[in-house]
Amino acid sequence: MAGSRGALVVFIALVLLGAVSAGFYDDYKIIWGAQNVAANDALGEVKLSMTENIGASFATKDPYLYGAFSVKYKLVPGNSAGTVTAFYLHSDDARQDEIDFEFLGNSSGEPYLMHTNIFVNGKGGREAQFFLWFDPTADFHNYTIVWNQKQVIWLVDDVPVRVHRNIHPSLYPRTKPMYVHGTLFEASTWATRKGAVPIDWTQAPFQVNYRDFTYRACKVYNGNTLNCRMNVHQNPWERPEFQSLSTYQKQQLRNVRAKYMTYDYCTDKTRYTSPPMECSANAMAWAL
Numbered sequence: 001m002a003g004s005r006g007a008l009v010v011f012i013a014l015v016l017l018g019a020v021s022a023g024f025y026d027d028y029k030i031i032w033g034a035q036n037v038a039a040n041d042a043l044g045e046v047k048l049s050m051t052e053n054i055g056a057s058f059a060t061k062d063p064y065l066y067g068a069f070s071v072k073y074k075l076v077p078g079n080s081a082g083t084v085t086a087f088y089l090h091s092d093d094a095r096q097d098e099i100d101f102e103f104l105g106n107s108s109g110e111p112y113l114m115h116t117n118i119f120v121n122g123k124g125g126r127e128a129q130f131f132l133w134f135d136p137t138a139d140f141h142n143y144t145i146v147w148n149q150k151q152v153i154w155l156v157d158d159v160p161v162r163v164h165r166n167i168h169p170s171l172y173p174r175t176k177p178m179y180v181h182g183t184l185f186e187a188s189t190w191a192t193r194k195g196a197v198p199i200d201w202t203q204a205p206f207q208v209n210y211r212d213f214t215y216r217a218c219k220v221y222n223g224n225t226l227n228c229r230m231n232v233h234q235n236p237w238e239r240p241e242f243q244s245l246s247t248y249q250k251q252q253l254r255n256v257r258a259k260y261m262t263y264d265y266c267t268d269k270t271r272y273t274s275p276p277m278e279c280s281a282n283a284m285a286w287a288l
């Protein structure tokens with residue numbers, strides 16, 4: 001009896017906590033384009049829109065150091081050429097650490113390009129691009145960044161598409177907490193076929209929907225990162241299953257690379273005469 005009453009109290013407390021923390025504006029701040037952000041807390045959904053040159057951008061109020069970050073979204077449908085939708089972690093300083101998912105729009109019926117990158121101390125240049133195996137404008141799909149002390153994994157609907165291993169402190173984001181950002185912006189000059197297809201404003205407003213933000217991550221309070229760097233084994237995102245890929249995940253990643261990858265900086269000899277240092281370690285992560 002006492003046990004079940006205890007359980008009931010816990011249950012009510014959880015419901016209350018959920019109700020209190022459910023509001024978008026409790027957890028996020030607007031960076032720009034407030035007039036283009038529509039949060040629907042009942043659906044757990046946020047709609048960003050873009051009209052004549054003004055998109056929208058929001059970010060978490062708090063930064064995190066390591067974690068697993070997921071969001072579901074449904075991208076701008078129809079002629080989305082010149083638009084970019086992004087979900088990314090960013091340390092919000094000048095020489096930033098950053099981990100990106102960016103979706104470059106396209107003319108009606110043409111595929112979106114999914115662009116990924118990772119910056120350490122302001123240095124990026126580690127792009128990988130993919131087509132998706134589904135129409136990302138037709139329905140919501142789940143995009144996840146897992147960031148732990150061993151590696152960063154980018155996942156789409158639970159399928160790992162990219163891994164960046166921690167092989168050296170100067171080549172890995174490991175000290176700066178990052179904010180989670182969601183942005184819709186115009187990039188006519190480069191996004192679609194290197195700028196050949198600019199945005200068509202007669203199609204505006206362009207709209208993208210985000211939902212189901214789920215972060216299992218270490219929140220940094222008052223700039224004190226020690227707890228997040230030390231509590232390695234207690235943290236779910238540091239579990240063995242996130243420190244290396246399973247045999248099945250390796251197979252999934254190899255399949256994505258073979259069928260859907262359109263660009264990999266590691267094999268771009270015009271930019272890097274010999275591949276950057278992390279490339280061979282990364283390749284080991286999905287090797288047979």
Ligand SMILES: *[C@@H]1O[C@H](CO)[C@@H](O)[C@H](O)[C@H]1NC(C)=O
Pocket residue numbers: 070072142143144155157158159212214
């Ligand atoms: C999204 O994917 C992550 C990682 O694969 C998973 O843990 C999470 O449960 C998924 N979220 C939803 C809402 O499906």
Ligand SMILES: *[C@@H]1O[C@H](CO)[C@@H](O)[C@H](O)[C@H]1NC(C)=O
Pocket residue numbers: 104105106107110111112113191192193194
């Ligand atoms: C748009 O579609 C074209 C034609 O299928 C494709 O070559 C291109 O990579 C796609 N993505 C972008 C961002 O241009």
